[in-house]
Amino acid sequence: MATTKEEKAEKLIERSEKVLKEEKKTERIEDPEIYVTRQVKSIVFGMFSPKMIKKMASAKIVTPELYDKEGYPVDGGLMDTRLGVIDPGLRCRTCGSKLKECIGHFGYIELARPIIHVKFVNIVLTLLRSICRDCSRILIPKNKLADLKRDLDEVERKEGVEARRKVVKEVISNLKNICPHCKAKQQKITLEKPTTFLENDKRLSPIEIRARLEKIPDEDCEIFGIRSEVARPEWMVLTILAIPPVTMRPSITLESGERSEDDLTHKLGDIVRINQRLFENISAGAPEIIIEDLWDLLQYHVTTFFDNSIAQLPVARHRSGQPLKTLTERIKSKEGRIRHNLAGKRTNFCARTVISPDPKIKLNEVGVPLIVAMNLTVPERVNEWNMQHLKQFVERGPTKYPGANYIIRPDGKKKKITEETKEAALEELQPGFIVERHLMDGDVAVFNRQPSLHRMSMMCHYVKVLPGKTLRLNPAVCHPYNADFDGDEMNLHIPQTEEARAEAEILMVVQTQLISPRYGLSVIGCIQDAISGNFLLTRDLSMPREEALDILFSVGVEDASKLPRKQHVDGKEVFSVVLPDDFNFSGHSRLCKGGQCNEKTHVVIKDGKLISGVMDKANLGEESGLMLRNIHKQYGADATLEILEKIFQLGTAVLFKHGFTVGIADTDLPTNAQEKIAEVLNKAEQDVQDLIMQFRAGTLELLPGRTVEESLELRILEVLNKARNRAGNLVEEYSDKKTHTIVMALSGARGNYLNLAQMAATVGQQALRGRRIEKGYQGRTLSCFKKGDLSPDAHGFIRSGFKKGLSPQEFFFGSITGRDSLMDTAFRTPKSGYLYRRLANAMQDLKVEYDLTVRDATKKIIQFRYGEDGIDVSRSQGGKLNVGEIINNMKE
């Protein structure tokens, strides 16, 4: 039975080989200049049969030696040149190609005794327990099988193969342990991990196991979900071991000229050596006990060859004591083959350095240092029309900017341009060649900052070559990258083909990413000074016309005809100049909050003129407000970018003219305010004392579901938080509104009243996990307090403000919460990273089909219409379609 299966498999191989050969033939007929694109359609998984291993092997390995005296690979050794070559100059004896061309070929060794494959022990155990020890038929009566099969298929479809095997196991354990076919009594089979099988506590030899598995009929295999064409059960007990090609276990030559072999080669050496010893001992008729020992040793080596991290086995180590990295370890985990090399790729033509801001470059530009620009290249194909142009680059060579570093001949040979080869290269250059020229202004580049959490973390910018040694970006695009300039580094990639460049430019350029697909608002807006500047400008600034023109011109506005012709112009009028002429908008500003929306604060733009209201974060900022979103919708991405740029520069230009500075004096409060704050704090402390008194007296009112202590804590916390808020309000009330600190807080550029209150009045209660600070010494937080002290200052209430300075205890409490929040961040990052990875993995294949349903890779429908209404969030306005606006527009 089994042999016919093997033959089948063999035939399959033969056929595929034939097909391969035929394909090669057709390929050869074609013109070599035309690229033949071929796609892998599918991959079939299966097991290798011993016959197949033999057939695909190009050499039988018989000796553990690697090299002879001259350092040439030994025939029949593990580095046999028939398995591929890793030394320059040698030729592979199987395919005749040289290093890097030959992909390597498998070899094999014949094992003296069968060895169990560790990765399959569990399924072998299931099989052994489920089949008769005599006739190897499945222990389920024939009449039950048909029904069972149907159930099993159902289970497999729903829950997978493993569930199917579980059901089979259950069914059998419920039956009598007598074979329904031959009436043989069954024995109890156990697995002694990792690879020893026991039957009634007597050891089952792999030979016996293999014999039993061989006899299992194909139909019975199906019940376990094993397809016998690709995986016969007996193949799980190895008689022949495939030796991986040398190319996947290359040796490294050390500086001393010594060779250091790969971990796999070491392990294979052990296997071959013990296998030879076993052979010799068997043929010499050695005592059974010696053979058994050697057999076990061989089993150990083969097991660790597959997996060196099995709990019950000692780890195979180098002489240095470092564990060997064998097959399983190579594939597994983040550093393994799959996630490190297959799902993640490395690139050439990229750069990475520190970033720094440059508000004068465009939003969609990136400043590239000259040294980088001279190393990164763009390939340009020579044709009759650009030949002269490209020759200039070659002539300048690699040292003079803008020059060229390489030329590539049509046959694919790459030549470096140097001072010496320059002449020859110029001579040689003709249509069909490719010149790799230096990066220049206007080239396309993909800019990225890790962690790349959303698609705006990788955007396309146009190169702008600048002096200096950092990558420059406009501070307004910091937000999508989540970048700052405290030493952040970013990566730059240069697309190398026309397709890549086109795709980057059309799909990834900054202006196409303006509207976030997360919430449908602009991710890029004004920040910091740009907000403060525009806020001041539009709030109450007015200036002579000349000055306004000066500012506008410095921003890049050339047509200032919108500016009213009068001696003194209003800030709002200046701002209006950068708006499009027919823009209409109405929205709240930050000052509108709390229901005081009036003519002064509510933003109204009519026909491109700011009529009322101030510009602040609510309308200019990233992630907020519909003003930018509306401009985007009406005038398109490119225009928005330009307008945004102008607004941004206008803000900073205003600050340049008028000055903007903050000082510690901004936090000064009038004496009566200070007194009031002190009063509030004293009152709070008194209240807390009262609460403690009540607690001690046992008259404290309980909160439902809480103990007395908990109630007290919560009440105290409430009182103290209220006091801090009250103090904050007082600061807000009495602080000098003209100071620039307040301007920043009002406009939303940076900081808020709470920060100010912490500086001017009081820092407030430090909370740890929602409670006051309790940790520390027994019964007290610090040794300078009395035991059982429940007062505010003994539990982390910081009465002083930052300006006055903190007392040692207060400072200590502040440090506690500071450290706690650091810990929180440190724990959160990996957690959220894992969540993100899982989400991305689970949902990456969902896409909108041409019929507008959302389906997964198997074409299973997830949603009939994306998001139930089919609206793309990045084309919506904050996730909605503004019907009201459409109708209002129509009415007008």
Next chain:
Amino acid sequence: MDDIIQEYEEKLPQRLIDLAVEKLGKTSQKKLREALDRVVEEYDASCIDPGESVGLVSAESIGEPGTQMTLNTFHFAGVAEMNVTMGLPRIIEILDGRKELSTPMMEIYLKKPFNQGKNIKENALLIKETLFGDLVQEFQINIAESAIEVTLDLKKMEALGMSKAKLMNLLSKGIKGVNLKEHKEKNMLILKPRGKVEELNDLYRLKEKMKGVYLSGIKGIELVLPVKQGDEFVIRTKGTNLKDVLELDFVDETRTSTNDVFEIADVLGIEAARQSIINEVLNVMEAQGLNVDLRHIMLVADTMCVTGQIRGITRYGVVSEKASVLARASFETPIKHIINASLTGEVDNLNSVVENVMLNQPVPIGTGLPQLRVKAKKESK
């Protein structure tokens, strides 16, 4: 008018038509048609394109703000009485499809007279699960007699309407193999195990067991808290039991809900569970001040619920059901997947993203979707 509206039903989502009609007010047919045409135009312009990889965009939209969330925020429901897991841990809990919640909770809305505060305390007590331990002031172990003496809390018993006889009846049902006696003078119960008591530990164990004897209320509800919410009273609970709570006649079953998604799936069905996942995730996001569009959360909830059962976004849940071996292997436990694939002779048809990345092939999503290729013409020489 209705004819026109019906005409547009094919072209527009119902919500948008309703909105347009409402905004427009009373107008002529012509105006209505014009307005709807404009809405259709806008709608078509903002529709999603085929091939868009919406799954990844949703994953990004939920994953990215995860980094900005605080880990241990406790949200104080109402005044400051009950802690509820919020923030990132809660999101992880929901998306994992975890059956054991760290803070199971219910929000019970009441029917008309009761939601104004009528009998609120009594009703709340009716819901709360009362165990024997709750009604006890003190346990005493009498070593000499090898018996347990229990002092009862009469106030609590009265509030619950529990008489001593009823209590003893329930207790004797709950614990077998003991003699139960009432102390004549004091307000005390005396329990004596039948048969010999070998060890003191047995008595302790009996005491602990007694504490857990169920007396009244709804099982699983550990704590009740009537809260005024807006202009009505709502009962918040710790612990959940949706099925039994919904059966109470003073409960408004249309609004009452729990934060246990699995329970909702059991009681109200998978569609309700899907909505509940969406609500819960959205709640957390909003509490953290994060702006995430509903559609993304919807898509995640839909992937979790397509099969009719709730499956978490884990290697045992959604990921395990992917068709592609390589896609599963690239997530977690690659060896297991490859071994199983080899046994069943699985075929990977390379339909989704990672497999094609692995093979350096274009991915069948977005611009990789159209399989058009320029036919390269041979140059005539």
